[in-house]
Amino acid sequence: MSDVFTTRxxxxxxxxxxxxADLTHDCEQFLQQAARDRDGLLNIFVPHATAGIAILETGAGSDSDLLAALHTLLPADDRWQHRHGTPGHGRDHVLPALIPPHATLPVIAGRLxxxxxxxxxxVDTNKDNPDRRVRLSFLG
Structure with a gap:
């Protein structure tokens, strides 16, 4: 059984x-306080129906490539049955089926x-909701 469960x-x-949006630095800062050199698991969860958590390279074009791929797979047009908000918003509600709203990562000696x-x-394709909550939880 775990000795520590901390969430933020x-x-x-x-x-x-x-x-x-790259959250790596936020995750590392959280683990500095929560993990304190312990091994465990970091869970990242976004409680929104139109956003997801991805592990990928950023800054070398992969983040733009991901958004371009999502445009190909999930076009922002009128094909979606879910219709409210900006045109094509129904695609945003399909996004979490491809990019889940969570990830669990190993933490070794307090580091990701x-x-x-x-x-x-x-990953957030929903232009109608600019404010997101992300829960970080350490179990170790």
Whole structure:
């Protein structure tokens, strides 16, 4: 059984454009206080029906490539039955089926066990809701 369970809410403003927001630094800061050199698991969860959590490289074009791929897979047009908000908003409600609203990552000696080019990212295609909550939870 675990000795430690700690959780924190991040408030993230994504703006009015589709975005891939890098949360890696926020996760690392949280673990500095919560994990304190312990091994365990970090769970990242976004409690929204139109956003997801992805592990990917950022800054080298992969984040833009992801958004472009989502446009191909989930076009923002009038094909969606879910119709409210901006045109094509129904696609935003399908996003979490492709990019889940959660990720669980290993923490070793208090640090995220990510690959060299991996980052923890919030993926938000919903232009109608710029304010997001992200829950970080450490179990160790």
């Amino acid at each position: 809410i991040l408030n993230v403003t994504t703006g009015t454009d589709e975005t891939v 066990e990510l690959g060299t080019w991996q980052s923890v990212c919030l």
